Amino acid sequence: xxxxxxxxxxxxxxxxxxxxxxxxxxxxxxxxxxxxxxxxxxxxxxxxxxxxxxxxxxxxxxxxxxxxxxxxxxxxxxxxxxxxxxxxxxxxxxxxxxxxxxxxxxxxxxxxxxxxxxxxxxxxxxxxxxxxxxxxxxxxxxxxxxxxxxxxxxxxxxxxxxxxxxxxxxxxxxxxxxxxxxxxxxxxxxxxxxxxxxxxxxxxxxxxxxxxxxxxxxxxxxxxxxxxxxxxxxxxxxxxxxxxxxxxxxxxxxxx
Numbered sequence: 001x002x003x004x005x006x007x008x009x010x011x012x013x014x015x016x017x018x019x020x021x022x023x024x025x026x027x028x029x030x031x032x033x034x035x036x037x038x039x040x041x042x043x044x045x046x047x048x049x050x051x052x053x054x055x056x057x058x059x060x061x062x063x064x065x066x067x068x069x070x071x072x073x074x075x076x077x078x079x080x081x082x083x084x085x086x087x088x089x090x091x092x093x094x095x096x097x098x099x100x101x102x103x104x105x106x107x108x109x110x111x112x113x114x115x116x117x118x119x120x121x122x123x124x125x126x127x128x129x130x131x132x133x134x135x136x137x138x139x140x141x142x143x144x145x146x147x148x149x150x151x152x153x154x155x156x157x158x159x160x161x162x163x164x165x166x167x168x169x170x171x172x173x174x175x176x177x178x179x180x181x182x183x184x185x186x187x188x189x190x191x192x193x194x195x196x197x198x199x200x201x202x203x204x205x206x207x208x209x210x211x212x213x214x215x216x217x218x219x220x221x222x223x224x225x226x227x228x229x230x231x232x233x234x235x236x237x238x239x240x241x242x243x244x245x246x247x248x249x250x251x252x253x254x255x256x
Contacts, residue, residue: 017069020084022061025128026099029121030107033067042071053091055102060085063099064106065092100125104140118142123151126161133167133175153227212240 033041050072054065062069069079072090081087095102104121107113113121122141125132126148134152138145155161166176212233219229233240 014078015080015084016073017062017079017086020080021086022059023066024057024061024063024099026063026103027066029100029103029124030113030117038067038071038074041067042074045071045077046075050091053093054086055093055095055106056086057099058094058096063095064103100128101140104142113142115143119147119151122148123155126152126155130161130164131166131168133169136168136170139170150228150231153231154225157225157227209239209241215240 045068050068052065052068054068055063057063069090072079077089078087079090086092104125118141122137122143125137125140129137130152132140134148135145138148141148152161156163164177166174168174215236216229216233219232224232
């Protein structure tokens with residue numbers, strides 16, 4: 001088994017890159033490697049050299065390569081010069097495109113991201129750039145655009161993500177967002193909508209049906225936010241029973 005070489009003892013005159021270089025927020029889209037993963041990377045660099053360059057913004061902030069720099073310092077490689085810039089021996093490139101798009105493109109290709117990690121990245125992309133369209137964020141994060149739509153709806157409900165009238169697609173064109181919320185004048189209209197939805201789904205059988213109020217409470221207990229509950233109730237309309245009483249209850253203003 002190859003061991004990680006120990007850094008030389010005479011390190012007092014050297015500064016870590018973390019002391020002088022800024023880290024771009026795009027780096028926070030994805031989790032840092034574990035200690036074992038970082039040690040494995042250090043071994044690889046010790047044996048094969050630095051294969052991937054460090055990516056920087058035009059102003060010098062790190063976009064991609066934190067782990068490689070940490071791994072190089074683990075094996076005693078000097079990373080920064082006296083003037084606070086990367087030494088010539090460290091391969092680096094300056095990128096002037098979208099840092100978030102770059103980070104996701106590189107890491108989706110380089111790492112085996114879990115569904116949870118991709119979902120978290122999509123949420124962070126929404127927080128950092130809510131003006132991006134759902135499809136644009138979905139492509140960057142490697143998830144379905146419907147997942148991004150749900151994350152946006154939930155974030156807007158909680159106030160975590162601002163509500164915008166329009167978003168910008170990959171073609172840089174601005175488009176107005178279609179409203180996903182319908183306002184009903186009364187309980188009768190709301191009741192009629194859900195009945196029509198159930199008919200459209202072709203479900204008239206009584207087997208397996210559940211009251212909409214009961215189902216809404218189940219989802220709330222499970223921790224779903226109102227926007228998610230509304231979406232799930234719509235998706236399940238074919239198996240829900242719904243009365244005028246339920247409609248009136250849903251239309252009551254919340255207690256302050």
